[in-house]
């Protein structure tokens with residue numbers, strides 16, 4: 001392989017698109033292809049919350065990887081925005097995890113102490129002080145946990161910038177072309193057969209999210225990812241109705257610069273079904289109004305549905321294939337693909353450019369069978 005490897009990236013969600021841009025910006029000749037259009041998979045539905053300390057207050061590999069990736073985010077967004085000449089919606093103004101019962105308040109106040117011990121600023125906010133931070137939050141809430149380092153990113157703008165940045169570096173984007181099979185080329189290299197053509201390159205990156213299991217990799221087991229549906233609402237609300245990410249046990253709210261509020265999200269194991277349901281809409285609206293009662297009167301502007309790619313242990317699968325030399329997996333990001341995008345892109349770049357580089361052991365495809 002010369003100094004400018006040719007790389008095929010299969011799948012243009014936030015993971016494939018940012019990895020493709022990262023590779024192209026490092027000098028690779030990249031062709032990104034997507035069965036639909038880049039960004040139209042789970043990425044389209046994502047709320048873009050960047051918050052490793054919201055779901056897991058206890059230390060875990062996922063939490064540590066999330067923190068590592070969050071620490072890369074400022075520089076990642078700045079570099080991508082400059083490189084693509086695109087604006088990316090990106091805010092780091094904190095999350096407020098609101099307790100609606102005394103039991104939740106006790107749990108969150110204990111979590112605050114644990115997080116401080118781990119070096120994370122996690123401020124316990126007594127109920128009387130919540131209105132100073134989030135004026136429209138549930139008036140009876142007994143307390144909340146404020147984590148200032150958290151934030152959110154506009155995932156559509158991030159993915160579009162990655163595609164634009166890729167093109168700036170001479171990368172090619174092929175739409176409406178689904179990979180069917182990945183195989184080795186005798187003598188070196190990787191072959192990807194799609195429904196439209198067959199391509200050969202030095203390396204390939206398999207980043208097809210929930211659909212990764214449907215692509216045959218020569219001499220390998222199917223990638224063990226399955227789709228977990230998530231539904232998310234966009235409400236039109238007056239600007240300022242919500243000002244931080246507001247998190248509750250049953251869901252969350254994300255304020256958008258134009259005043260609209262994202263309300264997420266369901267977690268449903270229903271196969272490859274991307275339809276929206278009335279039941280989810282009602283459930284999410286009820287949850288939103290419990291956290292911020294003023295949202296009871298907001299207008300529904302949109303419903304987004306996506307299939308989160310879930311692996312066997314909730315951790316992504318990122319690393320080299322043992323079956324097809326030159327193939328790198330970057331999939332199974334489940335509920336954290338946006339948060340983990342900078343870390344994944346960085347890791348994919350190392351694996352592509354440095355033959356001696358190893359993956360992060362917890363993400364090794366080898367833990368999932370013969371891949």
Ligand SMILES: Cc1cc2nc3c(=O)[nH]c(=O)nc-3n(C[C@H](O)[C@H](O)[C@H](O)COP(=O)(O)OP(=O)(O)OC[C@H]3O[C@@H](n4cnc5c(N)ncnc54)[C@H](O)[C@@H]3O)c2cc1C
Nearest residue numbers: 011013015035041042043049179209230306336337338339
């Ligand atoms: C409602 C909801 C809310 C979420 N909120 C958050 C959040 O706040 N924070 C966070 O970090 N994560 C969140 N997530 C998770 C996040 O969206 C996913 O982890 C992430 O989008 C996965 O990205 P991906 O690129 O792997 O997959 P996708 O975005 O699904 O991209 C896969 C791409 O591969 C393409 N493809 C499929 N088959 C083929 C083929 N055969 N050949 C070529 N291309 C193919 C698809 O068309 C698609 O574009 C949320 C997800 C949902 C559904």
